[in-house]
Amino acid sequence: MIPTATLGRLVTYLRVVAELETEGVLTTSSEAIAGRAHATAFQVRKDLAYCGRLGTRGSGYQVAPLARELRRALGLTRVWHVAIMGVGRLGQALADYPNFDRYDFALRAAYDADPAKVGSTVGPLVVEGLDDLAASVARHALDMAFLTVPAAAAQGAADALVAAGIRGILNFAPTVIEVPAHIRVESVDFLAGLTRLTYYVGNPPAE
Amino acid sequence: MIPTATLGRLVTYLRVVAELETEGVLTTSSEAIAGRAHATAFQVRKDLAYCGRLGTRGSGYQVAPLARELRRALGLTRVWHVAIMGVGRLGQALADYPNFDRYDFALRAAYDADPAKVGSTVGPLVVEGLDDLAASVARHALDMAFLTVPAAAAQGAADALVAAGIRGILNFAPTVIEVPAHIRVESVDFLAGLTRLTYYVGNPPAE
Numbered sequence: 113m114i115p116t117a118t119l120g121r122l123v124t125y126l127r128v129v130a131e132l133e134t135e136g137v138l139t140t141s142s143e144a145i146a147g148r149a150h151a152t153a154f155q156v157r158k159d160l161a162y163c164g165r166l167g168t169r170g171s172g173y174q175v176a177p178l179a180r181e182l183r184r185a186l187g188l189t190r191v192w193h194v195a196i197m198g199v200g201r202l203g204q205a206l207a208d209y210p211n212f213d214r215y216d217f218a219l220r221a222a223y224d225a226d227p228a229k230v231g232s233t234v235g236p237l238v239v240e241g242l243d244d245l246a247a248s249v250a251r252h253a254l255d256m257a258f259l260t261v262p263a264a265a266a267q268g269a270a271d272a273l274v275a276a277g278i279r280g281i282l283n284f285a286p287t288v289i290e291v292p293a294h295i296r297v298e299s300v301d302f303l304a305g306l307t308r309l310t311y312y313v314g315n316p317p318a319e
Numbered sequence: 320m321i322p323t324a325t326l327g328r329l330v331t332y333l334r335v336v337a338e339l340e341t342e343g344v345l346t347t348s349s350e351a352i353a354g355r356a357h358a359t360a361f362q363v364r365k366d367l368a369y370c371g372r373l374g375t376r377g378s379g380y381q382v383a384p385l386a387r388e389l390r391r392a393l394g395l396t397r398v399w400h401v402a403i404m405g406v407g408r409l410g411q412a413l414a415d416y417p418n419f420d421r422y423d424f425a426l427r428a429a430y431d432a433d434p435a436k437v438g439s440t441v442g443p444l445v446v447e448g449l450d451d452l453a454a455s456v457a458r459h460a461l462d463m464a465f466l467t468v469p470a471a472a473a474q475g476a477a478d479a480l481v482a483a484g485i486r487g488i489l490n491f492a493p494t495v496i497e498v499p500a501h502i503r504v505e506s507v508d509f510l511a512g513l514t515r516l517t518y519y520v521g522n523p524p525a526e
């Protein structure tokens with residue numbers, strides 16, 4: 113298992129290397145990756161060692177093989193099927209979000225507890241109710257779900273997803289949800305970015 | 320200046336310590352903080368040294384003074400005024416987001432380029448147009464803005480905010496925006512959380 117802190121950094125390096133790939137860059141260095149990833153070149157070299165022997169001392173890394181190696185180490189070697197649980201404002205904004213396919217994520221289903229929303233279309237999906245959730249999760253071969261319901265409904269909606277066979281939840285609701293040990297929850301927290309931004313706005317670099 | 324990587328971790332420690340505060344916990348340790356922050360106790364002690372001499376060896380940290388000290392070190396010592404630029408689905412979801420006041424952020428204004436939205440109410444705000452943006456930014460004493468417009472409109476909307484006197488932008492749009500050196504941009508990227516989630520779902524811990 114990759115330690116959590118290292119995993120967070122490897123995910124950032126993959127975003128950086130994927131950006132270099134779309135920019136047509138062929139080779140890069142730990143210094144160049146560190147600059148875009150807000151890390152040190154030493155940390156980059158140490159972390160990339162988790163993915164096997166990459167790059168040669170003195171001549172850097174080939175971008176395309178490095179991206180492939182990072183995707184393999186992070187388990188992004190197949191298309192992952194994702195659902196939206198709660199098709200309100202945020203759920204609808206996510207249904208339209210461009211670029212999922214660039215990362216091999218496929219939005220496959222959308223669910224809402226409001227009968228008035230069931231049957232409507234959002235992005236590429238038709239909204240389903242919660243009646244036969246387990247059968248629907250199996251039919252769409254779902255792996256994970258975005259939890260985009262109000263905070264008060266979050267635990268109940270998470271329980272329904274877990275009972276239906278979902279193995280991972282990306283929680284957008286501002287509340288902590290409890291799940292069994294074999295289910296994974298990651299929370300999305302834009303307040304962390306806002307707090308970092310505040311620090312920089314309050315401490316502008318000397319001109 | 321606090322190095323970027325350290326800043327990211329201090330922001331996480333503040334969230335952890337603030338959670339302990341709302342749970343009524345009076346004292347904590349670097350081990351307890353490290354557990355919730357996915358860091359090592361050594362890293363926590365090293366990072367907290369940036370905020371001055373805190374805690375005593377062997378008996379841990381007092382939670383309330385530690386939270387105060389972290390807020391001071393991060394510049395969260397006053398209320399920061401934030402605007403929403405682009406009042407679509409995500410902008411509206413943000414206007415309703417609970418807890419801003421717990422972190423001393425005040426939503427003060429909302430702007431949209433669509434004349435049909437100007438004058439409508441969203442959360443606590445009345446939507447304004449872009450005509451007198453500089454005058455409005457001054458009137459609301461705005462510091463920062465959420466950029467929640469479509470990717471194609473993001474650079475133009477950012478330019479308008481910078482020209483109007485905004486000093487920090489939290490960018491939700493999936494595109495890189497260019498700003499002058501004295502303006503700070505932080506991007507919100509839920510794909511990093513989704514990628515971490517994928518790794519754990521693909522590598523479940525042994526039972």
Ligand SMILES: NC(=O)c1ccc[n+]([C@@H]2O[C@H](COP(=O)([O-])OP(=O)(O)OC[C@H]3O[C@@H](n4cnc5c(N)ncnc54)[C@H](O)[C@@H]3O)[C@@H](O)[C@H]2O)c1
Pocket residue numbers: 197198199200201202203223224225226229259260261262263265268269284285286300301302411412413415416417
């Ligand atoms: N992390 C972020 O970036 C961020 C930003 C804004 C809002 N939020 C949070 O996202 C969540 C959604 O916000 P919103 O503005 O879209 O809310 P919303 O009220 O517009 O939508 C919520 C939807 O969830 C549905 N719902 C309620 N209970 C349900 C259940 N048990 N099962 C399935 N569906 C259910 C509702 O019918 C509704 O369609 C909120 O918790 C909000 O605080 C997160």
Ligand SMILES: NC(=O)c1ccc[n+]([C@@H]2O[C@H](COP(=O)([O-])OP(=O)(O)OC[C@H]3O[C@@H](n4cnc5c(N)ncnc54)[C@H](O)[C@@H]3O)[C@@H](O)[C@H]2O)c1
Pocket residue numbers: 204205206208209210404405406407408409410430431432433436466467468469470472475476491492493507508509
């Ligand atoms: N980071 C995340 O968590 C996340 C999640 C979902 C969507 N998004 C992104 O957020 C953005 C908004 O998504 P949405 O679903 O709310 O879009 P939307 O189309 O519902 O809303 C966009 C709003 O921006 C306004 N607008 C367009 N050009 C403008 C300009 N130049 N100045 C001011 N306002 C302008 C439009 O009138 C509209 O009201 C998109 O870029 C989307 O990809 C981010």
